[in-house]
Amino acid sequence: MQVRENMPQRIAAVAGAALGLMLCMGLPAVGQTAPAGQTPAKPPATASPAQAPAAGQQAAPQQAAPQQAAPQTPPVNQEEEDAYKAFYLLTAQQNEEVITQGEAFLAKFPTSRYRSSVYSRLVNAYMNTHQAAKMVATGEKAVAENPDNVDVLAVLSTIIPRTVDPRSLDADQKLSEAERYARHAIELLGAMQPPPGQTPEQFDRAKSEMLGLAHYGLGLVGYMRGDNSVTVVELEQATKLDPQPEPLEFYLLGTGYMRQKKFQDAATSFDRCATAPWDPQWQARCKKGAEDAKQQAAATPAAPAPAKP
Numbered sequence: 001m002q003v004r005e006n007m008p009q010r011i012a013a014v015a016g017a018a019l020g021l022m023l024c025m026g027l028p029a030v031g032q033t034a035p036a037g038q039t040p041a042k043p044p045a046t047a048s049p050a051q052a053p054a055a056g057q058q059a060a061p062q063q064a065a066p067q068q069a070a071p072q073t074p075p076v077n078q079e080e081e082d083a084y085k086a087f088y089l090l091t092a093q094q095n096e097e098v099i100t101q102g103e104a105f106l107a108k109f110p111t112s113r114y115r116s117s118v119y120s121r122l123v124n125a126y127m128n129t130h131q132a133a134k135m136v137a138t139g140e141k142a143v144a145e146n147p148d149n150v151d152v153l154a155v156l157s158t159i160i161p162r163t164v165d166p167r168s169l170d171a172d173q174k175l176s177e178a179e180r181y182a183r184h185a186i187e188l189l190g191a192m193q194p195p196p197g198q199t200p201e202q203f204d205r206a207k208s209e210m211l212g213l214a215h216y217g218l219g220l221v222g223y224m225r226g227d228n229s230v231t232v233v234e235l236e237q238a239t240k241l242d243p244q245p246e247p248l249e250f251y252l253l254g255t256g257y258m259r260q261k262k263f264q265d266a267a268t269s270f271d272r273c274a275t276a277p278w279d280p281q282w283q284a285r286c287k288k289g290a291e292d293a294k295q296q297a298a299a300t301p302a303a304p305a306p307a308k309p
Contacts, residue, residue, distance in 0.1 A: 077109070083104075083108070084105065084118075086101065087102060087121075095129050098124075098125040099126065102121060105118055115145065116146050119141050119152075120149060120152055123135055123142060123155060126138060127155060136156065139152050139155065139156040140156070143181070148188055150192070151210065153185040153188070153214070154214045157182035157185065157218070157221075158220060160178035161178050161224050162220065166224060175224055178217055179217075179221045185214040186214045192207065211237075211241045212239075212240075213238070215238040216242070216246070219232075219234035219249070219252065220252075222234060228259050231252060231253075235253040239253060247278045248282070250272040250273035250286070251269070254269035254270040254273070254290075257269060257293075258292070263293045264297050266293035267293035270287070271286075271290050274286035
């Protein structure tokens, strides 16, 4: 787990990422289908021509599968080592280069010992270039390689809910998957200790950011399920923990406070997203939300002070 170098880009990417949530606001969703020409992740379970018996021959009787030895570390391939070194040296701002070189690396070295690391960097690059479908697909490969990849778990928990069409039959299944990823990330982070070479300050910042993302994911799941209490509780946690929360978090939190009639809190949240550098249309929504919340607060009688004993 490392402090992210591209947090400003993550905030700048909100304008594109937030489009996934427009579906539940009555606007069409984007990016719901897989790219043209995408092949299934797993081929059908049929025998290849090399495995099928020749014409006129009977299939050999089935035998018990021999016990497989533990996988051995593949020998060092200098071409692979050089390719990974070049990939590793790319900066977090070189998203297109990360994608180009990462995809080429996985195509050329599909069984590489470095594939988990390559998957993880591709997840962030796809996120920063608004390629939600590729980001989710690659993130799930990374989690399959390493179920405890806390960075990918936290990020996936915030992206999957944005790709869900609430009218689809698998909507709840996908939301449950995002919830599972978020809760597992929180569990892992709770037990994590600073790794060698990372200062306590760096570790605490990275841990806080990942916890913020995981709680944000739970907040999005609650929002998509229409559970306002979960949305508010989780987004309160997310905006406190993440050093640089997305403006969309404050918009959704403000909406949740309005439903709870906490108008002063709603106005504060809407003001936070109205002044953030992001999509002008969403800034306008936030400004309108802040105005409405302040009007409601002014029109609502103050609660009486508790009686003195």
